[in-house]
Amino acid sequence: MTGMNGEAPPAPAGKRAGPDRIGPVLFAQGGDAGRDRLRALLVCPAGETPPTIVTDEGEIAPMVLVEEFGRTVHAYDFSLPSGTSSGYEIDGVRYPVTSPAMPDMRIGYVSCNGQEEGDLDRPIEERDAVWQRLADENLRDPFALLLQGGDQLYADDVLRCHPEVERWESMEKTERGAVALTPEITEALRRFYFERYLITYDRPAFASLAARVPSIMMWDDHDIIDGWGSHPAEMLDSPVGKEIFAAAREMFLIFQLAIRPDETPATGFDTTGTNLGTAIRYPGLSVISPDLRSERRLERVMGETGWRVLERAFEETPRGDRILVMSSVPALGPRLSWAEFAADILPGSNEYEDDLRDQWQSRTHRTEWKRFLSLLAGWEESGRGELTVVSGEIHLATRGEMRLKGGSIMHQLVASGISHPAPSPGYPRMLGLLARFGESPLKGRKIRIRPLPGYATTYAGERNYLVLDRKGTAWQAVWELEETGRTAPIAI
Structure with missing residues (x-):
C-alpha cells in the first residue's frame, strides 16, 4: 500500500526499510537449441519510468508484476542465443551472460544466506565474505547458472x-489460535518480507x-520462519500462522520465482498453486526443484499434489x-531415529524436535523418504540418464553416495552456509558419529556419507559454496571452503 503521493509510508519504528531500487536480477526460464529464455526483475520507486533492456532482439519493455510499499516491481522477458556467451544492456551498462547450453559450462550452488538473529547487524564484509569470493570467481570464469x-x-x-505477532510467538504453540488476525498484522507481515x-x-x-x-531458486523454512511445517497444526493453522505463510508465499513468488502472486510457475506442473515445485530444462540438462515446504506437516514432507508434481517432472x-x-x-543422511529418541526423553532437548522432523531421515517421514529415494534411484537404474542431488540446510559441507543396482553410484553434494556462521565444532562431530552407522532404507542400495576430498572429517564446519563443472559429457564437483579453500574435484 502506498501513500497518496505514491511514496511508501515510513517503516514502523525499529523496522529496517529496504532500498527504493534493486536489480537487474536474472532468473533462468529454460532453453532449447536456439534460445535461452530469461526473466529479469528491476525494482524502482513507484511512478518512475523504468528503463528498457537492449538485446540482439532489440529493446525489451518491462511489465509490472506488483506495486507495493512505494515501489514497482518490473519484469522483463527476453532471450539470448543458446550455446554461446552473449549479454544484455540496461541503463547504459552491459552485462555478459553465459549460456547453460555450452558444451563446457559451470554452475554455482549456494544455500543458507543469513542467520537466525541479528543478520542485518553484521558488517557486510564479514557477512558476505564467501559471497564476494563467489562473485569474484564469476568475473574470472563465468557461471551459466x-x-x-x-x-x-x-x-x-x-x-x-508487530506487537501481536510477538505475543503470538511467545505463546505455547498449541494455543496460538487465540490471537486474532487484524489488517494491521497482515500489512506488517507483508511489508516485512517485501523489505x-x-x-x-x-x-x-x-x-x-x-x-x-541466471538463478534457479527454491525456498526452505527460513524463507518463512524457522521449522515451518514441522510444528503442530494449531500453530500452522492459527489465523496469524496462516497469514505468515501467505505473506511469505506471496513475496517468494515475486522475488524467487519472479512471477505475480496470482500466477503459478510456468516451469511448474500444478495449476492450483498448492505446490510450487519446478523443472527448468536446457539441452541435456534438467534442474528439478521439489517444493518441500508448501504442504509440509508434522506427519509429511509433501502432500499428494507435491508428489504428482515431482513424479510428472x-x-x-x-x-x-x-x-x-x-x-x-x-x-542422503545419517540415521536420526536415535537422536529423535534422545530429544523425546532428555530434558531441554525438545527445542531440536522441529529441526530433526525437518529431515527426510526422520522416523516420521521414513515411508516418504523411501518413496523419494526410489524415484531418484529409479531414474538411473532404468538407464534413462544420470542424476545428482544438490542440497543445503545443515550449515555444513559434505557429500553422500548411494550404490545403485548394477554398481553405479548416485551422488549427493551438500553445500550449506554461504553466509550462515559456521557451527560449533561439536555439531559436525555429532553428525559424523551418526553417519558411521550408515543407512539402507532401500534394500540393496547402501548409503554412505563421505568427507570432501582431502578433508579430515565427514562434515566440513566452514562456510562454503559448490561449483559443478561440465566439460563435454563429463561432470565434476568442487567445494570452496572459507578457511581451507578449494577442494580437489570429484567426478559425478
Missing part, C-alpha cells in the same frame, strides 16, 4: 514485526552475480538428460 537451494532469506525477524527481500538483493556481491548469472524429462535435483534438505 546459480542454483539457490533454500533459505535465501532468513526471515525469522518477522516474528517481531527484507530488497535488503537481501541489494548487497553488492549478490547484486553482481544476480545481474550476470521426472516423467517429462527427456531421456539422456543429466538431472540435478535441488532437495532443500539432504536426501
Whole structure:
C-alpha cells in the first residue's frame, strides 16, 4: 500500500526499510537449441519510468508484476542465443551472460544466506565474505547458472514485526489460535518480507552475480520462519500462522520465482498453486526443484499434489538428460531415529524436535523418504540418464553416495552456509558419529556419507559454496571452503 503521493509510508519504528531500487536480477526460464529464455526483475520507486533492456532482439519493455510499499516491481522477458556467451544492456551498462547450453559450462550452488538473529547487524564484509569470493570467481570464469537451494532469506525477524505477532510467538504453540488476525498484522507481515527481500538483493556481491548469472531458486523454512511445517497444526493453522505463510508465499513468488502472486510457475506442473515445485530444462540438462515446504506437516514432507508434481517432472524429462535435483534438505543422511529418541526423553532437548522432523531421515517421514529415494534411484537404474542431488540446510559441507543396482553410484553434494556462521565444532562431530552407522532404507542400495576430498572429517564446519563443472559429457564437483579453500574435484 502506498501513500497518496505514491511514496511508501515510513517503516514502523525499529523496522529496517529496504532500498527504493534493486536489480537487474536474472532468473533462468529454460532453453532449447536456439534460445535461452530469461526473466529479469528491476525494482524502482513507484511512478518512475523504468528503463528498457537492449538485446540482439532489440529493446525489451518491462511489465509490472506488483506495486507495493512505494515501489514497482518490473519484469522483463527476453532471450539470448543458446550455446554461446552473449549479454544484455540496461541503463547504459552491459552485462555478459553465459549460456547453460555450452558444451563446457559451470554452475554455482549456494544455500543458507543469513542467520537466525541479528543478520542485518553484521558488517557486510564479514557477512558476505564467501559471497564476494563467489562473485569474484564469476568475473574470472563465468557461471551459466546459480542454483539457490533454500533459505535465501532468513526471515525469522518477522516474528517481531508487530506487537501481536510477538505475543503470538511467545505463546505455547498449541494455543496460538487465540490471537486474532487484524489488517494491521497482515500489512506488517507483508511489508516485512517485501523489505527484507530488497535488503537481501541489494548487497553488492549478490547484486553482481544476480545481474550476470541466471538463478534457479527454491525456498526452505527460513524463507518463512524457522521449522515451518514441522510444528503442530494449531500453530500452522492459527489465523496469524496462516497469514505468515501467505505473506511469505506471496513475496517468494515475486522475488524467487519472479512471477505475480496470482500466477503459478510456468516451469511448474500444478495449476492450483498448492505446490510450487519446478523443472527448468536446457539441452541435456534438467534442474528439478521439489517444493518441500508448501504442504509440509508434522506427519509429511509433501502432500499428494507435491508428489504428482515431482513424479510428472521426472516423467517429462527427456531421456539422456543429466538431472540435478535441488532437495532443500539432504536426501542422503545419517540415521536420526536415535537422536529423535534422545530429544523425546532428555530434558531441554525438545527445542531440536522441529529441526530433526525437518529431515527426510526422520522416523516420521521414513515411508516418504523411501518413496523419494526410489524415484531418484529409479531414474538411473532404468538407464534413462544420470542424476545428482544438490542440497543445503545443515550449515555444513559434505557429500553422500548411494550404490545403485548394477554398481553405479548416485551422488549427493551438500553445500550449506554461504553466509550462515559456521557451527560449533561439536555439531559436525555429532553428525559424523551418526553417519558411521550408515543407512539402507532401500534394500540393496547402501548409503554412505563421505568427507570432501582431502578433508579430515565427514562434515566440513566452514562456510562454503559448490561449483559443478561440465566439460563435454563429463561432470565434476568442487567445494570452496572459507578457511581451507578449494577442494580437489570429484567426478559425478
